[in-house]
Amino acid sequence: MTLAPAPSPIQTRKEDSASFSLPGPLTTQALDLADRLVAEVLAQPANAAEGITLARGTSGDLLLLLEYAHHQPRAAIDLKIEALFEVVTEAVESTPLPTGLWSGICGIMWTLDYAGRRHGLHREAIAELMGEYDEHLLHYTSRAESGRHLDIISGLSSQAIYATERENSATVSQLRHAIAARLREGAVMDAEGGVHWRMFPGRYKREPFPPNQPEPLDLGYAHGVPGVIAALVALTSREPHLQVDDLIQGGMRWMERQARPHPAHSRYSCWVGHEMDSRLAWCYGDLGVAITQTLRGLTADDACLLEAGCSLFQQRCLNSQVSSGVSDSGLCHGAAGIALIAEWLYRINRDEQLAKIRNDWLQRAIRLTEAELEREGFQTGLLGKHTGVALTCLTLATGSTLKWAAPLVFGLSEQ
Numbered sequence: 001m002t003l004a005p006a007p008s009p010i011q012t013r014k015e016d017s018a019s020f021s022l023p024g025p026l027t028t029q030a031l032d033l034a035d036r037l038v039a040e041v042l043a044q045p046a047n048a049a050e051g052i053t054l055a056r057g058t059s060g061d062l063l064l065l066l067e068y069a070h071h072q073p074r075a076a077i078d079l080k081i082e083a084l085f086e087v088v089t090e091a092v093e094s095t096p097l098p099t100g101l102w103s104g105i106c107g108i109m110w111t112l113d114y115a116g117r118r119h120g121l122h123r124e125a126i127a128e129l130m131g132e133y134d135e136h137l138l139h140y141t142s143r144a145e146s147g148r149h150l151d152i153i154s155g156l157s158s159q160a161i162y163a164t165e166r167e168n169s170a171t172v173s174q175l176r177h178a179i180a181a182r183l184r185e186g187a188v189m190d191a192e193g194g195v196h197w198r199m200f201p202g203r204y205k206r207e208p209f210p211p212n213q214p215e216p217l218d219l220g221y222a223h224g225v226p227g228v229i230a231a232l233v234a235l236t237s238r239e240p241h242l243q244v245d246d247l248i249q250g251g252m253r254w255m256e257r258q259a260r261p262h263p264a265h266s267r268y269s270c271w272v273g274h275e276m277d278s279r280l281a282w283c284y285g286d287l288g289v290a291i292t293q294t295l296r297g298l299t300a301d302d303a304c305l306l307e308a309g310c311s312l313f314q315q316r317c318l319n320s321q322v323s324s325g326v327s328d329s330g331l332c333h334g335a336a337g338i339a340l341i342a343e344w345l346y347r348i349n350r351d352e353q354l355a356k357i358r359n360d361w362l363q364r365a366i367r368l369t370e371a372e373l374e375r376e377g378f379q380t381g382l383l384g385k386h387t388g389v390a391l392t393c394l395t396l397a398t399g400s401t402l403k404w405a406a407p408l409v410f411g412l413s414e415q
Contacts, residue, residue, distance in 0.1 A: 030393035037390035040378035046083035054107030060382025100154030157231035194254030222283035279325035331388035335365035
């Protein structure tokens with residue numbers, strides 16, 4: 001395989017991005033850990049035994065090696081990329097898969113598209129495959145069952161992120177409009193001008209709620225209302241004439257009304273009506289709301305909303321020394337995810353407090369990963385395991401693009 005010629009990530013920073021640099025010792029630690037984790041991926045057999053999804057399988061490993069090869073090209077990495085590419089494409093053609101971004105075919109196809117467009121991997125073959133999949137997804141979205149699940153991990157909002165990241169075409173434009181129409185069908189309007197969505201009935205029956213209670217309204221980004229609002233914001237960023245501003249504005253009003261009047265540590269709970277501090281992670285209250293406020297502020301050129309999102313993130317992180325709930329290294333519930341979001345926000349407004357939060361959480365992610373490797377060994381997984389930690393370490397240490405993290409937060413693809 002020959003990767004398309006490209007400068008190293010260190011050379012692809014924005015014009016004045018030297019200020020993104022980590023402290024020297026932390027840079028060394030992060031790169032050393034990235035090297036160690038990449039070596040673990042290279043040592044794993046190239047097969048679909050762990051699945052091929054973006055969240056937990058081969059697609060995440062492929063993404064890591066593509067970014068690492070961009071930074072440190074080596075023949076062994078190129079060979080592994082080819083092997084993983086073959087595993088993924090064969091599985092896509094032969095294995096029934098759900099539709100989701102993180103847990104299904106949307107995320108796998110996004111990875112292949114990213115590999116072709118950014119890294120030049122089998123560009124023409126991937127472009128043909130993507131065109132076929134766009135048609136398939138458009139057909140699926142026109143069916144009623146496409147609107148049963150709405151979240152960003154596995155539901156309709158995940159398809160919105162996929163469609164946002166795709167290059168413009170007539171089919172992709174139709175797909176974006178179809179997804180928006182489905183999200184409108186699922187919207188619930190209240191008497192005060194607010195809008196909310198229920199993600200998927202029955203999803204929370206294992207959580208500590210009464211057994212016959214309706215699904216609680218989730219305030220996290222991954223499984224909740226903030227993620228649906230962000231999906232609509234993403235769609236309008238590519239389809240300016242898409243008429244969903246009423247849903248976005250109503251959703252923002254509803255979301256901001258859920259702030260707790262007397263919070264202990266977090267301003268927003270995990271679920272509406274349950275007075276508990278939210279865990280410090282993108283899939284729970286404060287960070288989910290902060291991400292969505294920031295995205296809306298960016299796309300609407302609303303400085304007040306942008307500041308509100310950054311401020312909420314900072315305040316929650318500063319209140320989290322005892323109450324964070326973070327016990328692992330990963331992107332989803334762990335330290336690496338907080339460090340990555342802090343980096344994204346820092347690239348937007350250059351607040352040095354955000355740089356400190358980023359550094360602190362990256363340091364914690366490194367410590368946690370080292371302990372996890374000692375205790376249980378390397379575990380493949382972009383969202384919750386060590387593949388995502390490696391990509392975070394590489395990106396923060398080199399100041400390179402955040403485009404690979406678009407499935408986590410679509411606005412990261414702009415940085």
